[in-house]
Amino acid sequence: MKLQRKNMLRASALGALVVSGALVLTACGSDDNTKTGDGASKAAAPAAGDIKCEGAKGKLLASGSSAQKNAVDLWVKNYMAACSGVEVNYKSSSSGEGIVAFNQGTVGFAGSDSALKPEQVEESKKICTGGQGIDLPMVGGPIALGFNVAGVDKLNLDAATIANIFNDKIKKWDDEAIKKLNPGVTLPSTAIQHFHRSEDSGTTENLGKYLKATAGDAWPYEAAKKWPAPGGLGASGSSGVATQVKQVDGAIGYFELSYASAQGIKTVDLNTGAAAPVKATGENASKAIAAAKVAGTGSDLALKLDYTTKAEGAYPIVLVTYEVVCDKGNKAETLPTVKSFLNYTASDAGQKILLENGYAPIPAEINAKVREVINSLG
Numbered sequence: 516m517k518l519q520r521k522n523m524l525r526a527s528a529l530g531a532l533v534v535s536g537a538l539v540l541t542a543c544g545s546d547d548n549t550k551t552g553d554g555a556s557k558a559a560a561p562a563a564g565d566i567k568c569e570g571a572k573g574k575l576l577a578s579g580s581s582a583q584k585n586a587v588d589l590w591v592k593n594y595m596a597a598c599s600g601v602e603v604n605y606k607s608s609s610s611g612e613g614i615v616a617f618n619q620g621t622v623g624f625a626g627s628d629s630a631l632k633p634e635q636v637e638e639s640k641k642i643c644t645g646g647q648g649i650d651l652p653m654v655g656g657p658i659a660l661g662f663n664v665a666g667v668d669k670l671n672l673d674a675a676t677i678a679n680i681f682n683d684k685i686k687k688w689d690d691e692a693i694k695k696l697n698p699g700v701t702l703p704s705t706a707i708q709h710f711h712r713s714e715d716s717g718t719t720e721n722l723g724k725y726l727k728a729t730a731g732d733a734w735p736y737e738a739a740k741k742w743p744a745p746g747g748l749g750a751s752g753s754s755g756v757a758t759q760v761k762q763v764d765g766a767i768g769y770f771e772l773s774y775a776s777a778q779g780i781k782t783v784d785l786n787t788g789a790a791a792p793v794k795a796t797g798e799n800a801s802k803a804i805a806a807a808k809v810a811g812t813g814s815d816l817a818l819k820l821d822y823t824t825k826a827e828g829a830y831p832i833v834l835v836t837y838e839v840v841c842d843k844g845n846k847a848e849t850l851p852t853v854k855s856f857l858n859y860t861a862s863d864a865g866q867k868i869l870l871e872n873g874y875a876p877i878p879a880e881i882n883a884k885v886r887e888v889i890n891s892l893g
Contacts, residue, residue: 565864568598570851578606579613579626581752582718583654583836585773587626589868590860603856610717610836611740617839618642623849624857625839628717629740630810630817639841646843646893649815651885653860654836655875657800658722659772660783661760664688666703671696673786678730680767681709683746688765696786710759710768713749715740721834722769728822729831771834772797773873785832788825799830800875807835809881814842814888816881833875843893850892857889 577587584607591603605626613625614635620642630650631639639648660677662670667688672680676692679685685692689702712719723738736743750756753770760768761778772795775782784792793799803824811817822831838857845853859865866876877885 565862566594566597566859567855568601569855571598571601571855572852573600573848574602574604575849575852575856576604576606576622577613577624577626578608578616578622579839580610580628580717580836581607581754582610582628582656582771582834583626583874585872586654586869586874589872590856590865593868594856594859598855601852601855603852609714611715614839617648620846623840623846623853626836627839628834628836629720630837631815631839642844643841644844646841646845648839649813649842649888650811650817650837650839651857651861651888652816652818652835652877652881653838653857653885654869655800655804655833655877656797656836656869656873657772657795657830657875658718658725658769658832658834659775659780659795660767660769660785660832661757661775661780662767662783663760663762663764663780664703664705665764667700668781669697669700669784670781671784671786671792674726674729675731675733677783678726678733680707681711681726681747682734682744683709684733705765708763708766709747710750710756710763710766711742711744711747712753712756713742713751716742716753717836718753718769718771718834722832724820725822725832769832771873772800776873785830787829787831789827789829791827793828793830795830795832797870797873797875799828800833801870801878802826802829803831803833804835804875805878807878807881809884814891816884816888818881835877840892842888842891845892854889854892858886861885861889 587605594603610627610629614627616622617625618638631648636647686707687704688707689704694702719742720738720740726734727738750759753774756768757770757774757778760766761780782795784794786792806821806824807818809816810819818835824831861882869876
C-alpha cells in the first residue's frame with residue numbers, strides 16, 4: 516500500500532511538472548513564432564559568408580524591446596553558430612528599460628520600438644564619449660488586433676470603431692457600428708472586454724499614433740507609452756494581453772503579430788479606405804513601412820511612418836524597432852562584436868528571416884543607409 520501511494524504521489528508530481536511546463540511554454544510560446552507544424556525552424560541558417568566574425572569576441576550584452584524578441588532570438592542563434600567563442604545575450608524586457616540600460620553603459624546596444632527622445636539623446640552623451648546615441652531601424656512589423664468572439668471567425672474594423680471600442684464607447688459586439696462594417700456576419704450581443712498593456716509600452720505608443728492620426732475625435736489622446744483611455748483591463752507585456760484575449764470570450768487586445776500566430780488568435784482586418792480590408796501580415800506591414808521617411812539627422816535614422824496610408828494592401832498599424840548604439844564612443848572591447856552582429860541583422864539574410872517569421876523587413880533603400888552607419892561606428 517505504501518509503495519502504491521508512493522507511486523501515485525510520484526505520478527501526481529510528474530503530472531504537475533508537465534502542466535507547469537506547458538504553462539511556461541504557453542507564455543514563452545507567445546515569444547516564439549519560429550516553428551512550423553513539424554517543429555522545424557521556418558528560417559534556414561544563413562550561409563557562412565553572410566556572417567562576418569572578424570574581430571568579434573567575448574560576451575555582448577543587449578536588452579530592450581520585447582517586440583523584436585523572436586527575430587533577435589533567431590539572429591543570435593545563427594550568429595553564435597557561425598562565430599565560435601562569441602556570446603550575444605539579449606534580455607527581452609521593454610524599450611524603456613533597454614534605453615535606461617544603454618544610458619547607464621551596461622549594454623552594447625538597446626532595442627527600442629520608439630526612437631530616442633531629445634532628453635535621452637542628451638543623456639547618452641555621458642556614455643558615448645565624443646558622440647551620442649542613435650537609432651538604427653532594424654525590425655518592422657504589424658501590431659495586430661486580436662479578438663475572441665464565439666462564432667465569429669472574421670472581423671473588419673476601421674479606425675474610429677477601434678477607437679470607440681478601446682475608449683469604452685462601444686460596449687457590445689452587435690453594436691450598429693460594428694455590424695455596418697461586417698455585413699452578413701452574425702454578431703452576438705456579448706459584452707466587449709478590451710485589454711491593454713499595464714506597463715509603459717512602445718506598442719501602446721505606436722497604436723496611439725495610428726489612432727491619433729486616423730480616428731479623429733473618437734481618439735482625443737496624445738500618443739504615449741502609458742495607456743491613456745478609461746475602462747478596459749491591463750495585462751503585463753504583449754504575451755499577457757494575448758493570453759487574456761485567448762482565454763476570454765468577447766475579448767479584444769493589441770500585440771505584435773507573432774504573439775497572435777503563436778497562440779492561434781484571430782486578428783482584425785483593417786478598413787483603411789482601400790478597396791478591400793487589409794489583413795495584418797508581415798508583407799502588408801512592409802507595404803506601409805515602405806512609405807516611411809527618415810526623420811533623424813546625421814547618423815540617426817529614426818523614421819516617420821505614414822499611418823494614414825490608403826494604399827492597396829498596406830497595413831498601417833505598424834511599429835519599427837530600433838537598435839540604439841553610440842555613433843562614436845562605443846566601448847573598445849565590444850565595438851567589433853556590435854558591428855559584426857548588427858551587420859548580420861541588417862544583411863539580406865538577416866532581413867529575410869523577418870518576413871519568414873511574421874515581421875516586416877526594413878525597406879531596402881533605408882536598410883542600405885543602416886549598413887553604412889553600422890560600418891562607420893566608432
